[in-house]
Structures are given as C-alpha cells and as structure tokens.
Amino acid sequence: MLRLIETEFYKLRRKKSVWMMVLAAFLMPALSVCYFGYLGQAEVEPAQFYKWSAFGYTTWIILPVILGIFATMIVYEEKRLQIVRQIWLVPVKEESYFFSKFCMILVLSVGFMMLTAVASVLCSVLPGFVPFRLEDMMYLFEKCMEIGILLAFAMLPILALAIVGSGYVMPACMTVVYALAGFFLMPVNMYVHPITSMGAILIRKKDIPGLLVTQESCVGKAVLCIFVWDIISFGLVKYQLSKRK
Numbered sequence: 001m002l003r004l005i006e007t008e009f010y011k012l013r014r015k016k017s018v019w020m021m022v023l024a025a026f027l028m029p030a031l032s033v034c035y036f037g038y039l040g041q042a043e044v045e046p047a048q049f050y051k052w053s054a055f056g057y058t059t060w061i062i063l064p065v066i067l068g069i070f071a072t073m074i075v076y077e078e079k080r081l082q083i084v085r086q087i088w089l090v091p092v093k094e095e096s097y098f099f100s101k102f103c104m105i106l107v108l109s110v111g112f113m114m115l116t117a118v119a120s121v122l123c124s125v126l127p128g129f130v131p132f133r134l135e136d137m138m139y140l141f142e143k144c145m146e147i148g149i150l151l152a153f154a155m156l157p158i159l160a161l162a163i164v165g166s167g168y169v170m171p172a173c174m175t176v177v178y179a180l181a182g183f184f185l186m187p188v189n190m191y192v193h194p195i196t197s198m199g200a201i202l203i204r205k206k207d208i209p210g211l212l213v214t215q216e217s218c219v220g221k222a223v224l225c226i227f228v229w230d231i232i233s234f235g236l237v238k239y240q241l242s243k244r245k
Helices: 002-013 016-039 046-053 057-080 083-089 094-125 134-154 156-164 169-185 194-205 219-244
Strands: none
Touching: 016 046, 016 057, 016 094, 046 094, 046 134, 057 094, 057 134, 057 156, 057 169, 057 194, 094 134, 094 156, 094 219, 134 156, 134 194, 134 219, 156 169, 156 219, 169 194, 194 219
C-alpha cells in the first residue's frame, strides 16, 4: 500500500487544479478582514475571528465540497484513462486501493486547514484585529488539525460513491448535497450525519462560539456515527471492486 500512496503523491504533483483548490484556504480569512473592517471593530476576540475565518463556512461548506470534488477527480481520471484495469492486473487489493485514495484526502484536508490557520493568523494579527498571543495561535492550529483529520474521515462516503460510480456527475452533485445536509442538520440532530458528528466532537470543550446545537455533545455517539458510515462505505467499495475483478 505504501507504493500506492507514493504513486498517488507523484500523480498529485502534476495536477495543477489541486493547487487552485488549495488557494480557497485564503477565502474566508480575507473575507473576515473585510467583514470586521466594515464593522469598524478595532479589537476582536480571537475565537470570534477564527470562527469566521476557519471554523465557519470553511469547515462546513468549502472544505467538504473541495474534498468531494477532489475524491471524484482522482478516481474518475483513472477510470477515464483505464488505469484501473492495469491496477487490477498487478494485482492490488481493494482495501489498499481504497486507503491510498483516503490518504490523499487526509493530506489535502489537513494541509488545507493548516494553510487556513496560517492565513487566519496573518489576517487577524497584521491588521491589528487580534493581538499576537502564542496561546491563541496554538488553539487555532490545534482546532484546524482536528478539523482536517475528522473531516477526512467524514468524507469517506463520498469517496466510496466516487469509486463505485461510473461517472463524475453523481458524486460531484452528491458532494454538495452531503455538505449542505451536514450544515443544516447540525442544529437538529448531530448523530445521524458524519459532518454533524464531527461538529459534536469539535464543540465538546464549548470553545467555538456561534454554533447552534440543541443536544449535549457526546463524543462516543459521534465517533460511532462516523465509524458506522465509514465501515458501510468501505464494505460497499470492497464488494463492488471484488465483483469487477
């Protein structure tokens, strides 16, 4: 499987579209500067600024959509070029193929959130909205790392759909539906959708302002929800790929 992961990294270097996706990490930090600048606030609570720049639309909409499109892209390109047939001739185990793709999603997710954290620090400290404090930056980077890891696992159902599907339209459309469902289900029920369960884990310390929830955070239920969705996704991929072989 390590060889597959290495190969995925080599292929990733040639994809210019991926680097364009990563630039979206600067979107919400830049908009946060415009927002607080428009309000004329000279000083902003660090958690409040980071909620806008990193913990808001970036976490719930932007990054899930990017990860879903990325998963669809890396799988569909192999199908279009018929590289998948060559992979099965090697042969490659279904779980190795699946987890090599997941590793790429994990790397992109964590890298995107780390870049968002860097952009958030620059956009908050340099204009003077937030004072430079090491503990605030540690809080931001810790949360962004946590979001990057959890969101990669939460997006496994979309990766599975991209692998078992025959085209790219359905996974791309379902990515948007999947992300929006997680966004709107957050105040309703946090334990039926992987993205909302990720939110339940994130708010366990109650240190992210502005998240509307109607239930107490239960990490055990949240982990179980993500685990069940991921196991079902992996089982579906393994079954479908074994049939194609």
